[in-house]
Amino acid sequence: MAGVPSRWHLAVVGAGPAGAAAALGAMHAAPGLRVVLLDRADFPRDKACGDGVAPHVLDLLAGIGVTGLVSDKRPVDRLRLGRGGLASERRMARPAWVVPRRVLDARLVDAAVAAGVRLLRHRVRDLRHDADAVVLDGEISAAVVVGADGAHSAVRRALGQHRGPVALALRGYAPVAPRWRxxxxxxxxxxxxxxxxxxxxxxxxxxxxxxxxLLRADRPAPTRAQLFERLQALLPGAAEGGEDWLGHHLPLSTARWRPQRGRVLLVGDAAGLVNPLTGEGIHHAVATGIAAGRAAAAALRDGQPERAGAHYAHATGRSLLPHLRHTALAARLARSTRLIEAGLRASAADQDVFDDLVELGLARGRLTPALALGLGRALLTPTRPNGRPQEPA
Ligand SMILES: Cc1cc2nc3c(=O)[nH]c(=O)nc-3n(C[C@H](O)[C@H](O)[C@H](O)COP(=O)(O)OP(=O)(O)OC[C@H]3O[C@@H](n4cnc5c(N)ncnc54)[C@H](O)[C@@H]3O)c2cc1C
Structure with missing residues (x-):
C-alpha cells in the first residue's frame, strides 16, 4: 500500500453501518484523529437485509452530525403484524424507512470519508497484539481496533470469541403487492x-x-429453496416477480452479552447484536459503532488506548444491557404461539401496547408495565379456535 501511512490511531475493520458509525463517532469526538476504515468490498455494495431503518438510527446519526441521509426517501408509517388470520395493524408512533443497503451503506461511508476518514479496500485475515499497538495482517498498525466485520467476523475469531445463537434469512426485491403498499x-x-x-x-x-x-441444533438448517417456500407459504404472492435473492446469517443478542476490555472492540453483528425478537440489527450496529468510536477517542485523548474497552463497557453497560435482558426474555416468550397471539390481540386493542412492542423490536425498548398488562389481559381473555376473543355472552 504505497503512500498509505501504516500507523493509525484507530483502524475499523468493516465499513457497514457499525464500522462507518465507529469511524464517524471517533472523528466527531476528536476531529484530528488518524482513522482508517477497511473493507473487503468496494462501495456501493449489496448486503442481505430487510432494509428496515428505525427512526432512532437517524437520531443517533444526527447526534454525531450526520443528517439528510434518507431525505430523498419516502417513510413508511404503517406496521401490520400477523399470524394465521389474526392481525394487528396500526400507525407507528414515528415512521420508519426502507432503504436498500446498497444506498444506505454507501452514504454512510461517504459521510465518514467527508469527515476525514481514510477508506481502504482490504480483507483482514489476521490480528496480533504488539507491545503498544494492534497489527492487522502484519502491515496495518493501530493504537485501537474496532471489529465491525459482520456476522462471520475475522476479528471476533482472532479474539477467540464464539458466536452465540444465529438465524438465517433470505431476502429479494419484488413489485409491492397493492394490499401491502x-x-x-x-x-x-x-x-x-x-x-x-x-x-x-x-x-x-x-x-x-x-x-x-432461528437455526437450532435439533433440526437441519433450511436450504435456500425451503426459505423461499416458507416465504411463499406465509405471504402468498409477495415474492412474485422477485429478483436479487440473497441470504445471510443474523447473530442474535442474548442477556449474557458483555463487551471486551483492551484495545480491540467488537460492534454490530461482529459483537452478536441482532435483536432476537425482530432481526433488527442496524440500530445496535450504529449505536455500538458510535459508542466504540467515542470510547477509542476518549482513551486516545488520555494517552491510554488500552482503556478503550473500559470506556466502551461503561457506555454500553448503561444504555444497552437492560434492553438486551428484556429482548432475550421477550424472544423466549415469543417461541410460544399462544404468546405471539396474545401479543397481537393486546397490540390490536391498545395503541400504547403496540408502541411499546415496536420500541422493544426496533430500538432500546423494554418490557413495559403497559405491555405486560396487555399481554396478561389477552392471555386471560377466552378465545375462539381462530385466536379471536370470544364475544361477551
Ligand atoms: C435477510 C436479513 C434481513 C435483515 N433485515 C433487517 C432489517 O430490516 N432491519 C435491520 O435493522 N436489520 C436487519 N438485518 C440485520 C442487519 O442486516 C445487520 O444487523 C447489519 O447489517 C449489521 O451491520 P454491521 O455493520 O455490523 O455488519 P454488516 O452490515 O454485515 O457489515 C460488515 C462489513 O464488513 C465487511 N467485512 C467482512 N469481513 C471482512 C474482513 N475480514 N475484512 C474487511 N472487511 C470485512 C463486509 O464487506 C461488510 O461491508 C437483517 C439481516 C438479514 C440477513
Missing part, C-alpha cells in the same frame, strides 16, 4: 419457530420481501 408487513410462522416472513414497501414500486428463522 405503504406498510411494513410481518407474518409470524406457525412452524420452524421462531420465524417470520416480511414485505417492506420501499416506496418506489418495489418491496423488500423475505423470510428468516
Amino acid at each position: 405503504g406498510a411494513q408487513v410481518i407474518e409470524f410462522g406457525a412452524q420452524h419457530q421462531p420465524s417470520y416472513a416480511w414485505s417492506f414497501d420501499r416506496g418506489d414500486g418495489l418491496a423488500n420481501v423475505g423470510y428468516g428463522e
Whole structure:
C-alpha cells in the first residue's frame, strides 16, 4: 500500500453501518484523529437485509452530525403484524424507512470519508497484539481496533470469541403487492419457530420481501429453496416477480452479552447484536459503532488506548444491557404461539401496547408495565379456535 501511512490511531475493520458509525463517532469526538476504515468490498455494495431503518438510527446519526441521509426517501408509517388470520395493524408512533443497503451503506461511508476518514479496500485475515499497538495482517498498525466485520467476523475469531445463537434469512426485491403498499408487513410462522416472513414497501414500486428463522441444533438448517417456500407459504404472492435473492446469517443478542476490555472492540453483528425478537440489527450496529468510536477517542485523548474497552463497557453497560435482558426474555416468550397471539390481540386493542412492542423490536425498548398488562389481559381473555376473543355472552 504505497503512500498509505501504516500507523493509525484507530483502524475499523468493516465499513457497514457499525464500522462507518465507529469511524464517524471517533472523528466527531476528536476531529484530528488518524482513522482508517477497511473493507473487503468496494462501495456501493449489496448486503442481505430487510432494509428496515428505525427512526432512532437517524437520531443517533444526527447526534454525531450526520443528517439528510434518507431525505430523498419516502417513510413508511404503517406496521401490520400477523399470524394465521389474526392481525394487528396500526400507525407507528414515528415512521420508519426502507432503504436498500446498497444506498444506505454507501452514504454512510461517504459521510465518514467527508469527515476525514481514510477508506481502504482490504480483507483482514489476521490480528496480533504488539507491545503498544494492534497489527492487522502484519502491515496495518493501530493504537485501537474496532471489529465491525459482520456476522462471520475475522476479528471476533482472532479474539477467540464464539458466536452465540444465529438465524438465517433470505431476502429479494419484488413489485409491492397493492394490499401491502405503504406498510411494513410481518407474518409470524406457525412452524420452524421462531420465524417470520416480511414485505417492506420501499416506496418506489418495489418491496423488500423475505423470510428468516432461528437455526437450532435439533433440526437441519433450511436450504435456500425451503426459505423461499416458507416465504411463499406465509405471504402468498409477495415474492412474485422477485429478483436479487440473497441470504445471510443474523447473530442474535442474548442477556449474557458483555463487551471486551483492551484495545480491540467488537460492534454490530461482529459483537452478536441482532435483536432476537425482530432481526433488527442496524440500530445496535450504529449505536455500538458510535459508542466504540467515542470510547477509542476518549482513551486516545488520555494517552491510554488500552482503556478503550473500559470506556466502551461503561457506555454500553448503561444504555444497552437492560434492553438486551428484556429482548432475550421477550424472544423466549415469543417461541410460544399462544404468546405471539396474545401479543397481537393486546397490540390490536391498545395503541400504547403496540408502541411499546415496536420500541422493544426496533430500538432500546423494554418490557413495559403497559405491555405486560396487555399481554396478561389477552392471555386471560377466552378465545375462539381462530385466536379471536370470544364475544361477551
Ligand atoms: C435477510 C436479513 C434481513 C435483515 N433485515 C433487517 C432489517 O430490516 N432491519 C435491520 O435493522 N436489520 C436487519 N438485518 C440485520 C442487519 O442486516 C445487520 O444487523 C447489519 O447489517 C449489521 O451491520 P454491521 O455493520 O455490523 O455488519 P454488516 O452490515 O454485515 O457489515 C460488515 C462489513 O464488513 C465487511 N467485512 C467482512 N469481513 C471482512 C474482513 N475480514 N475484512 C474487511 N472487511 C470485512 C463486509 O464487506 C461488510 O461491508 C437483517 C439481516 C438479514 C440477513
